[in-house]
Structure formats: C-alpha cells, structure tokens
C-alpha cells in the first residue's frame with residue numbers, strides 16, 4: 001500500500017477522472033471488494049480508464065498487491081464510499097458502471113440501505129453516456145428481484161436479468177464462494193436509454 005496506493009489514490013473527488021492519457025472510455029466499479037475483477041480488467045484493457053471505489057481497507061490493500069507490478073496509468077482508486085465520487089463525476093462521463101454483489105441488506109426494514117434505489121439510479125444515469133451500461137450481479141434472490149424491479153421501473157434504463165454470465169465474464173471471489181455453496185448468481189445488464 002505504501003508504494004502502490006499513492007500512485008493510484010484519488011484524494012479529491014473532483015480529480016477522479018484525471019489520467020495521464022486520454023482513455024477510450026471510463027469504466028467505474030463500485031465496491032470492488034478484493035479487487036480481482038478490477039485488476040484483471042485494467043490489465044486486459046490498457047486503453048480504458050478504470051475508477052474503483054472500496055471503503056474496506058483489506059480490499060484495497062489486496063488490490064494493491066494484485067497490481068503492484070503493473071503499469072498503473074489506467075487505474076485510479078477512491079478508498080471511501082462511492083457517493084461523493086459519483087456526485088463529482090461530470091455528466092455523461094462514464095461508459096460502464098459495475099456493481100458486483102452489493103451488500104444485500106436482507107431484512108425488509110433495511111431495504112432503504114440497499115445501494116440501488118431510484119435516486120441512485122438517477123445519479124448513475126446522469127454520469128453514464130447514452131448507451132452506457134450498468135452491470136449488476138447478486139446471488140441473493142430478494143436483492144436480485146429488488147435491483148431488477150428498481151432498474152426496470154426507472155425511466156432511463158432498459159435491460160434484463162439472466163442466470164447466464166455475459167460473454168467474457170470474470171468470476172469474482174465472492175461469486176465463486178456462492179457457486180460452491182450452491183447459490184445461483186443473477187446478472188443484470190442494463191443500458192442507459
């Protein structure tokens with residue numbers, strides 16, 4: 001973390017999209033956990049700018065380990081909750097938003113704490129380019145229904161849920177654990193209309 005984090009850390013949300021080159025697109029991951037997907041994507045897509053956020057210290061320290069030997073020019077990290085960063089992103093600046101296995105908040109009275117709500121979808125719509133993608137996954141049945149319902153009822157998004165992973169999908173550690181335990185992963189792929 002001492003070596004890698006200072007090179008990739010976003011210290012001011014307003015500087016979240018500052019890269020040393022002009023990326024072809026920006027892909028944004030919310031709550032990257034241990035960072036396995038982000039590490040693999042940034043390596044495979046050097047012309048894409050990646051912004052990841054994760055408040056969990058063990059998560060971003062693991063990501064630092066995973067990418068320590070990489071070219072770090074296309075990856076930036078915000079090690080706090082996503083909201084201030086989203087607020088600071090310019091309109092129509094992001095091509096893809098990934099939200100993989102967000103916390104389920106499974107008690108009914110806690111549903112308002114779920115990341116995906118109508119207000120949040122409006123904010124994500126603001127930062128996404130027209131035709132931009134919102135990709136969400138979960139193996140929690142209620143949360144899957146909730147995210148599908150929320151995204152379907154929002155006027156700015158169109159899409160579907162499937163139990164088949166999109167082409168080229170990378171399985172996260174969390175997703176792998178769920179599959180071993182016999183849970184079914186849902187993939188929700190939405191486009192900003």
Ligand SMILES: C[S@@+](CC[C@H](N)C(=O)[O-])C[C@H]1O[C@@H](n2cnc3c(N)ncnc32)[C@H](O)[C@@H]1O
Nearest residue numbers: 030031032033056081082100101102103172174
């Ligand atoms: C169940 S874990 C999934 C991690 C990873 N996406 C995966 O699939 O393995 C949910 C993650 O979301 C992060 N998180 C929760 N609320 C967040 C927020 N408001 N902004 C960004 N990350 C958040 C948590 O710290 C946690 O690491």
